[in-house]
Amino acid sequence: LAHRFGNAADQPDRVRTYDTDMTDVEWRRIRPLPPVPRWLEGRGGRPESYCHRVMLDAVFYVVDNGIKWRAMPVHFPARDRVYAFFRRWRNSGLIGELHDRLRGKVRETAGRESEPTAAVIDSQSVKADAVVGAGSRGYDGAKKINGRRRHLICDTIGLLLMINVTAADVTDRQAAADMLPALRARFPTITRLWADSGYTGTLITWALNMLHLVVTVIKRSDDVSGFVVLPRRWVVERTFAWLLCTRRLARDHERRPDSSEAMIRWPMTRLMTRRLADPRRA
Structure with a gap:
């Protein structure tokens, strides 16, 4: 399964369609940081229908371009699946966990x-x-x-x-x-x-x-x-x-303030991902 470990790093035929999509270099830096799915740790639940990389790219596209969820391009999964992913990460605090891990990596890269x-x-x-x-x-x-x-x-x-x-x-x-x-x-x-x-x-x-x-x-x-x-x-x-x-x-x-807070963490996550993949900052 492409989403076996919650990622799509082993898909050599993947094509970067939009500027907001992560490059292979960016994904290699972020790959070990997303939280492990519950089903992989034997804590219940069922496997996701889509890999984390595709879902992250879809949310990055929504935030960066300011579109409605219903206007999701056909290159991404169905808009209700992408919103369900955003909602699950918002309610469980997973976006905050990923954001904080990236912040620690960026600070260490900056010599702090x-x-x-x-x-x-x-x-x-x-x-x-x-x-x-x-x-x-x-x-x-x-x-x-x-x-x-x-x-x-x-x-x-x-x-x-x-x-x-x-x-x-x-x-x-x-x-x-x-x-x-x-x-x-x-x-x-x-x-x-x-x-x-x-x-x-x-x-x-x-x-x-x-x-x-x-x-x-x-x-x-x-x-x-x-x-x-x-x-x-x-x-x-x-x-x-x-x-x-x-x-x-x-x-x-x-509609909800916690959704606004999550929307603020997503572009900061994108910014830190690009910093980690920038060879000039390595």
Whole structure:
């Protein structure tokens, strides 16, 4: 079976149809990282009908081109099978597991430890599609946007550590109060966090006393006009720019916030896969 080990690396006749499809070099780097299917470990279930490589390429195509699931090209499996794959990986956390493994590999390739010691936090408000219900959307008065807000924590080279999608009326401090305890539990090596002026107030003292996390606010100078690159803060802004290169993320089209979070992890997974296969970064 082509999907015997959850991959298609042994198909020499496979043709790369779209730019979003993984090359053979990229797949060789990512092949040992996807989670092993339950049926291969004797934990029940039945074999998948399609190999992981084809399914990964299909989801990459949807995210990068911003198409509907019903508009899946004929070169990929049926759209309901691809969506079932996306939904299963979202609900079980498999996309997060694959993403975190790739992040550790990329950090090691860059000459860093696999676990970060510092991070940067920021948020981004995006307009929501009509399918987004009133329970998970709000109005951001500062940006004049009716939709959702993406709260993102990344490491010092811009790789995603945590993501939380909320209504746009949830402030930065409110979201940070929920995210920082989980950040310390997941990454106990992180002791410093850089942020902008939206995170000032009692949050800094609370993070230091309760979490032993030093939050440093980097403010923009009042006597500077125009665009200015701010230390440390530019890293997370660049990560947001990476995300907006995928059309699916230019607007929030997902009914559920956890689907939005999964959609953010997929392009970051694609970005790290290409980095690992780039000979200039080896």
